Amino acid sequence: GENVEQHPSTLSVQEGDSAVIKCTYSDSASNYFPWYKQELGKGPQLIIDIRSNVGEKKDQRIAVTLNKTAKHFSLHITETQPEDSAVYFCAASPQGAQKLVFGQGTRLTINP
Amino acid sequence: GAVVSQHPSRVICKSGTSVKIECRSLDFQATTMFWYRQFPKQSLMLMATSNEGSKATYEQGVEKDKFLINHASLTLSTLTVTSAHPEDSSFYICSARGGDSGNTIYFGEGSWLTVV
Numbered sequence: 001g002e003n004v005e006q007h008p009s010t011l012s013v014q015e016g017d018s019a020v021i022k023c024t025y026s027d028s029a030s031n032y033f034p035w036y037k038q039e040l041g042k043g044p045q046l047i048i049d050i051r052s053n054v055g056e057k058k059d060q061r062i063a064v065t066l067n068k069t070a071k072h073f074s075l076h077i078t079e080t081q082p083e084d085s086a087v088y089f090c091a092a093s094p095q096g097a098q099k100l101v102f103g104q105g106t107r108l109t110i111n112p
Numbered sequence: 113g114a115v116v117s118q119h120p121s122r123v124i125c126k127s128g129t130s131v132k133i134e135c136r137s138l139d140f141q142a143t144t145m146f147w148y149r150q151f152p153k154q155s156l157m158l159m160a161t162s163n164e165g166s167k168a169t170y171e172q173g174v175e176k177d178k179f180l181i182n183h184a185s186l187t188l189s190t191l192t193v194t195s196a197h198p199e200d201s202s203f204y205i206c207s208a209r210g211g212d213s214g215n216t217i218y219f220g221e222g223s224w225l226t227v228v
Contacts, residue, residue, distance in 0.1 A: 036219070041203075041224070043116075043205050043221045044207075046217070046219070049216065089156070100217060103155065104154075105154075105155050
């Protein structure tokens with residue numbers, strides 16, 4: 001089955017700098033890759049997603065890139081702000097499957 | 113984005129009792145709902161997938177007789193933890209997907225269960 005690896009597990013950056021979180025997946029048939037932000041004690045919030053027919057998607061300060069050949073996708077956050085501090089999860093959805101397979105999560109801390 | 117609501121957000125129950133958690137899709141019809149369990153500082157563990165009007169599909173290792181899932185309508189799924197024990201204490205999160213949401217999966221706010 002699908003396996004998603006996420007790194008780093010923790011990331012600390014200075015406010016205003018960029019943050020990059022990377023994920024790899026194993027099932028080449030996966031075709032949907034969302035990213036979720038989870039704040040302490042809350043449910044995950046979808047922040048951006050990408051489907052396998054595109055290589056990059058951007059929404060203001062957040063962007064996601066997908067390399068299908070290498071089977072990896074990345075989250076890029078620019079001009080980071082303290083409120084970006086949270087745990088971020090990547091996920092992959094195998095084609096034809098209903099469920100998401102999650103990465104292990106990255107705890108992002110933005111230092112003021 | 114679409115809204116998924118969970119209730120209650122926090123619940124405390126005594127060992128041996130049962131507790132029900134509700135998950136509702138507020139602005140779309142959820143053909144599929146998912147239930148997750150999350151331990152502190154860990155990722156989300158899928159417990160089961162439920163499709164409206166049919167029996168839930170449980171992940172390996174999840175006791176279906178202990179974690180009863182019902183998806184009776186396109187906007188409501190419930191998780192009942194039966195004969196709860198302290199080790200069942202956890203953060204339970206539901207998510208929902210439907211055609212109206214573009215097949216995107218949205219999560220509820222989560223429910224903290226404490227069994228004493």
